[in-house]
Amino acid sequence: MNQTPNEPTAPNPAIVSRSQAEPHWRGVAHPGLGRLSARMQACSFIILIVLVLVGCGHRDPIDRIVKEESRNPYFHNGMFTAIRLPPTASAIEVALKALGQSDTNIAVLESRQVQIHADKELPPELMSYTAVLIDTGKGRKVVLLQFQKYSKDPPGAWWSRVYEL
Numbered sequence: 001m002n003q004t005p006n007e008p009t010a011p012n013p014a015i016v017s018r019s020q021a022e023p024h025w026r027g028v029a030h031p032g033l034g035r036l037s038a039r040m041q042a043c044s045f046i047i048l049i050v051l052v053l054v055g056c057g058h059r060d061p062i063d064r065i066v067k068e069e070s071r072n073p074y075f076h077n078g079m080f081t082a083i084r085l086p087p088t089a090s091a092i093e094v095a096l097k098a099l100g101q102s103d104t105n106i107a108v109l110e111s112r113q114v115q116i117h118a119d120k121e122l123p124p125e126l127m128s129y130t131a132v133l134i135d136t137g138k139g140r141k142v143v144l145l146q147f148q149k150y151s152k153d154p155p156g157a158w159w160s161r162v163y164e165l
Contacts, residue, residue, distance in 0.1 A: 061165050062131045065142050066114045075118035076126075082157030087147045089158070095132040095143040098160035109133040109140075116144075140165040 069075045083097045091111045099106070110133040117127055130145040142163040149156040 061140065061142050061163075062110065062112065062114065062133055065144070065163050066116055066131070069144075070117045072118050075116060076122070080159050080161070083160060084157055087149075087156060091130045091132050091145055094130075094145050094158045094160065095134060097158075098143050098145070098162055099134070099136070099141065101136065105137055107135045109135055114144075 083094055085094055085097065092108050095108070095111075096106070110131075112131055114129050114131045115124075115127050116129055119127075126146075128146070132143045132145065134141050134143060142165065144161045144163070146159045147156055148159050
């Protein structure tokens with residue numbers, strides 16, 4: 001038998017490699033897997049979008065409290081302990097009094113003006129509060145503050161409400 005060096009020999013049916021025994025698609029995806037792959041990609045994309053949207057929810061505790069209390073029609077009701085400091089007192093100083101702590105135990109993370117629209121009939125100045133985000137040794141808290149001129153204690157007093165986070 002005369003063979004040229006580049007000619008393949010006839011395959012021996014007794015010795016068949018796995019690559020010859022399984023179907024070959026040579027760059028073309030399996031017809032059933034193509035649709036499945038597209039579905040899996042779409043599902044993966046949807047799951048990714050949902051995770052991003054859930055992760056981007058209200059992480060700001062001050063905004064979350066303002067949103068919750070703006071829906072609460074009874075927000076303005078209830079008794080409070082007046083904090084007798086002048087209207088010129090800093091929000092941090094009033095928040096410390098509201099918490100009953102000294103400034104060595106806490107760290108003020110943020111302080112800003114907010115509007116709580118629980119009662120639409122109130123004048124705008126009665127809807128304005130100062131929110132202070134505080135990190136205590138036992139966790140974070142948000143303190144809402146408002147100076148009330150018409151309090152029983154002339155010239156007025158500070159109203160406060162503390163929220164545990």
